[in-house]
Amino acid sequence: MPFADTSSHEEYTAAVERVAGRALGVLMDTEGSVVPTGCATDPSHIDPAAGGSRDRGADPDADLPGLRVLGSDMLAPHVLRGTPLPADQAEAAARAFTVFPPETLGTSADTAWILTWRDWATARTLTRFGLSVDVPVPGDGAQVADATTWQAWSVRMAQLSPLALPGLDGPIHAAARRNADSLARGTVRAMLRRDYRTAARIARWLAFVRADGVTYPLDLAPLLRHIRVFGGGSTRTVLDTRIAQHVTGLEGS
Structure with a gap:
């Protein structure tokens, strides 16, 4: 994923870590970690201890880069534990595809196929939770x-x-x-x-x-x-x- 400047790179990296932290919380059954930061409109849902900040509650797209990068990994805990995926998280995952289409992620001709397979995995996993996302068919x-x-x-x-x-x-x-x-x-x-x-x-x-x-x-x-x-x-x-x-x-x- 290309970044306009260092601060954007740091923000996107932090978003990946925040979303990973909440996914880890679901997997480990940690109370209070199932709502992804930035995907909820209520700032009280944000957990500063997990790397978030309360002022991000005003930005519903704050964690979309993290959702896009993690893809099916942020869904994996729900698959493995058999827990339902919150509707707002499913919708945010789908929105991440729209906000960050493949051509914005900085892939080369040699690596585009990797992103196509990763997107396939995310889309296939989302169907288990009743959400359909159109992605290119992998090779x-x-x-x-x-x-x-x-x-x-x-x-x-x-x-x-x-x-x-x-x-x-x-x-x-x-x-x-x-x-x-x-x-x-x-x-x-x-x-x-x-x-x-x-x-x-x-x-x-x-x-x-x-x-x-x-x-x-x-x-x-x-x-x-x-x-x-x-x-x-x-x-x-x-x-x-x-x-x-x-x-x-x-x-x-």
């Missing part, structure tokens, strides 16, 4: 058909981590199942490089394929704990690890 997933060069392949899969949710399936998921060992290698490589954000996102796929019965030579539970401890304090990264835990039934880890 055949040829870009991740094999993991011959597993280093680059695993990074691409990290970028596609919002697809690693129950109820979604397609050629990207099939590639993940075929190449579980490459996912494990990519996770370890990211950990050694202390790139915990990438490690957490690839771990989402490891959780997804393990839930499907695919095995690989890596113990996921301690890896996820390590990322949470040393991952740099990013709420979004913590959300990734917690989603992975819920997918595999490791919530207590």
